[in-house]
Amino acid sequence: MKNQIIVISYLLLFTFCLSYSLNSQPTYSEHKEEIIIRDLITAVNSKSSNSISTFVQRHIPEKSGSTMTEARLEKFKEITGGITYVEKYHPEKPNENESSYVVKGNNYRLLRTVYIVYRNASRNEIHEFDFGLFRKSKNTLSESAVIDSVRQLIDEISDKDLFSGSVLIAKGDEVLMKKAVGQASKRFQVMNNDSTRYNLGSMNKMFTALAIMKLVSEQVIALDDTINQFIDDRWLPGPISSQITIRHLISHSSGLGSYFTPEFFNSSRDKLRQLEDYRFLVQNEKLAFTPGSKYQYSNTGMLLLGIILEKTTGNDYYEYIRENIYKPANMKHSDSYQIDQPVENLAIGYSRAENKYGYENNILKHVLMGSPAGGGYSTVGDLHNFALALKNGKLVPEKYLQEMWIDYFGTHNYGYGFKVEDYPFEKIVGHSGGFYGISADLSIFLQSDYVAVVLSNYESGEQLSHKINHLLLHVDRPASRLND
DSSP: OHHHHHHHHHHHHHHHHHHHHHHSOOOOOSSHHHHHHHHHHHHHHOOOTTHHHHHHHHHSOGGGTHHHHHHHHHHHHHHHSSEEEEEEEOOSSOOTTEEEEEEEETTTOOEEEEEEEESSTTOOSEEEEEEEEOOOOSOOBOHHHHHHHHHHHHHHHHHTTOOOEEEEEEETTEEEEEEEESEEETTTTEEOOTTOBEEOGGGHHHHHHHHHHHHHHTTSSOTTOBGGGTOOTTTSOHHHHTTOBHHHHHTTOSSOOOSOSHHHHTSOGGGOSSGGGGHHHHTTOOOSSOTTSSOOOOHHHHHHHHHHHHHHHOSOHHHHHIIIIITTTTOTTOBOOOTTSOOTTBOOOEEEOSSTTSEEESTTTSOSSOBTTBOOEEOHHHHHHHHHHHHTTSSSOHHHHHHHTOOTTSSSOBOSSSEEEEETTEEEEEEEEEETTEEEEEEEETTTOEEEEEEESSTTHHHHHHHHHHHHHTBSOTTOOOOO
16 A cells, blocks of 8 residues: 555656646746746746836846836737747857847747846846847758748738738749738728738838949949038038048948937928938937947938939939839839828838727828838839849849948948848848838848748738748758858
């Protein structure tokens, strides 16, 4: 009888341990670092509206910027929809003031890195949290498995109302999949489709940069020309413009900022139809640093490139882009449309809102018409055509493309008007875009020849882009695994 009791006790203990391992987070030793990551996971996964606030109050001193940290954690909770612990990550070059953990988000099944940054090496006080995408993977996938996985994921996040938009994946000129979900207009219940035109946000910066490099290739301008040769004191004072070159503008190292200021949001968008109309938003800008000394993303810089284009060519910016970018790339459904006109098949952008509908549209927040810095419209098919034309040298000679696709500052994944992501066996170029109610991304895989386009009239499309790119990076092909 005693032996039977012992056996039963062992079985019960084994069953409990197995159940705990399958249904709970990993066991942590009770030193502070592991208590923090355990409590963080609990807070992110909690349905309580104040779980993040409680976590911050417990673990982050007020002087460490807890308000900003709380906002970032709330956003992380919203994006991931909850997380599952994977492992503690040990980077090749560890930071003594930092711990790194890998978690998986529920919404997009994306692996993410959570960085806990301490105020000093003793790790007795938290400074802040940071988050990133975890790119490493030991697994490879077949191309068909990736496509199936993307289709399934789009269905899942659409059912949860996390994504509304269109997606295209191609290899070279072969389209592997196109899929559209959600509504282009909630008011009239019009569905998105393959030909829906979405706002691109900052993706227009690619077109502006290419137009400038085309002029450079034609020796009309030079990258090291100072911009005071093209713009007068009505735009920027001479002591400022004489320090800035075209290279500084196109590489986001001018020291200028963004014209999306309170003055922009408090002004009438109806007055912003031509580039000259933006001048009042720019003319009082100051330099944040010496031009060329570092990177700072700048909408104002890209706007000024458009002004330079008009001054040097004598053409309207929008017309020049139509003739020199859209037309040779066979982009028949792309332009910077004036949205108070009845343009067909144009998606309306939507943001979450605390009203009886759960959403508000972005019409009163957005620009009336796109600018050199962003805000135009395109379709997934047009952007695929753009990628093909770009790689085939129809827009700018390859020599100049290679110059544009270098991450000059080494930390921001950005070249001349293009995002640049370098991996051991792949290079991805393109651009993303985001604003109230919209998100967009074009990724061109230069080695494997994949093209991925995600256009959305919600703000969450970027997360889907990250997931698609992660899967495509691990398609089973020679030397395809990442080691960075």
